[in-house]
Amino acid sequence: MTSPDVRIPAAGGQPSRADQRVALMDLLDRVLSGGVVISGEVTLTIADVDMVHVSLRACDASVDALQPGAVGGGTVGR
Amino acid sequence: MGEDHGVWLYAITRASAGQGEWNGSRGVAETPLEAIDEGGLRAVASRVPLAEFGADALRRNLEDLDWLATTARAHDAVISTVGHMGTVIPMRLATVYLDDDRVRSMLSQHDHELRFTLDRLAGRTEWGVKAYRRPGVLVGAATSGATTAGPGAGAVSAGPTDGSGTARPRRRDQLSAQRSADEITARRAQEVHSALTILAADSRRHPPQDPKLTGRREQMALNGSYLVDDSRLDEFASAVAALDDERCGLRLELTGPWPPYSFAGNGETQR
Numbered sequence: 232m233t234s235p236d237v238r239i240p241a242a243g244g245q246p247s248r249a250d251q252r253v254a255l256m257d258l259l260d261r262v263l264s265g266g267v268v269i270s271g272e273v274t275l276t277i278a279d280v281d282m283v284h285v286s287l288r289a290c291d292a293s294v295d296a297l298q299p300g301a302v303g304g305g306t307v308g309r
Numbered sequence: 310m311g312e313d314h315g316v317w318l319y320a321i322t323r324a325s326a327g328q329g330e331w332n333g334s335r336g337v338a339e340t341p342l343e344a345i346d347e348g349g350l351r352a353v354a355s356r357v358p359l360a361e362f363g364a365d366a367l368r369r370n371l372e373d374l375d376w377l378a379t380t381a382r383a384h385d386a387v388i389s390t391v392g393h394m395g396t397v398i399p400m401r402l403a404t405v406y407l408d409d410d411r412v413r414s415m416l417s418q419h420d421h422e423l424r425f426t427l428d429r430l431a432g433r434t435e436w437g438v439k440a441y442r443r444p445g446v447l448v449g450a451a452t453s454g455a456t457t458a459g460p461g462a463g464a465v466s467a468g469p470t471d472g473s474g475t476a477r478p479r480r481r482d483q484l485s486a487q488r489s490a491d492e493i494t495a496r497r498a499q500e501v502h503s504a505l506t507i508l509a510a511d512s513r514r515h516p517p518q519d520p521k522l523t524g525r526r527e528q529m530a531l532n533g534s535y536l537v538d539d540s541r542l543d544e545f546a547s548a549v550a551a552l553d554d555e556r557c558g559l560r561l562e563l564t565g566p567w568p569p570y571s572f573a574g575n576g577e578t579q580r
Contacts, residue, residue: 249523249524249525252522252523252524253518253523253524253525254564255378255381256518256522256523257437257439257564258381258382258385259377259381260515260516260518260532261435261515261534261567261570261571262381262384262385262399262401262402262570263381263401263402264515265399265401265534265570265571265572265573265574266399266400266401266402266404266570266573266574267321267398267399267400267401267426267573267574268400268401268404268574269404269415269419
């Protein structure tokens with residue numbers, strides 16, 4: 232298995248939805264701001280896209296839509 | 310094919326790396342993988358429709374978290390699989406070329422630095438270490454260390470008061486205790502990062518994740534990535550376990566193994 236969902240904390244246990252959400256954020260930290268970027272006229276996309284900014288907007292929109300008032304409320308469900 | 314398709318890149322490896330594990334598997338949007346070789350280097354790619362992956366469509370789709378999650382996982386799954394067969398340089402998500410010829414010319418143009426990066430990453434793996442502040446521990450430590458320590462200290466670490474009595478001085482105590490706790494947390498996070506960096510070939514700090522995005526209440530003090538020699542993994546994992554100490558006030562989480570996302574840049578193209 233190479234799915235990011237198996238990358239649960241070393242402390243272990245069954246991955247909850249919240250853990251899956253955290254695993255997704257761990258992945259986005261890396262694929263959106265890491266990886267090699269070779270820009271130039273050969274690339275069609277990426278060079279002019281502020282990826283991190285885009286992802287945060289996507290996440291914000293999703294959080295607002297799915298979890299109104301969830302912050303500070305303990306366990307997050309979807 | 311042609312103008313309505315682009316070439317999505319996942320990773321670059323040596324062309325001598327095996328192809329067995331990923332041959333026949335699929336990438337983003339279930340597109341079949343292919344190898345584009347040039348001068349001993351190989352780009353692992355798939356042909357994607359520009360209606361979904363062209364510049365304008367991407368800009369729109371990247372704001373859809375479900376699309377982003379699905380695409381990021383597919384991208385990562387390919388890189389992880391390819392990584393099982395040899396050293397791999399992950400590409401940044403959403404790197405799309407116009408056609409195979411442009412990929413080949415990129416490989417030959419950047420041949421030297423790509424080989425250098427492959428050498429640097431060989432025999433090493435990225436691990437993530439996140440440190441969360443343990444609620445209460447640092448606040449209590451900061452308060453008991455101050456001259457005003459007294460009956461109020463318990464109330465500070467216990468959170469909001471019940472609203473009775475001397476709310477104002479207590480509030481000020483809380484704020485100053487909070488501030489020194491923040492400083493202690495930041496300092497300890499830096500100490501953890503420094504201790505782990507010594508054991509690693511390279512390290513990076515990502516911005517702490519927003520609790521609003523993760524759904525976790527705990528404050529993240531460290532979001533680190535470490536490129537660790539595979540031969541030193543046990544030593545590194547033991548160090549993480551040792552630093553994950555209640556008295557330190559930080560709770561540590563080790564994640565991985567990751568493809569070397571945080572260490573794929575050549576310094577020229579990354580901040």
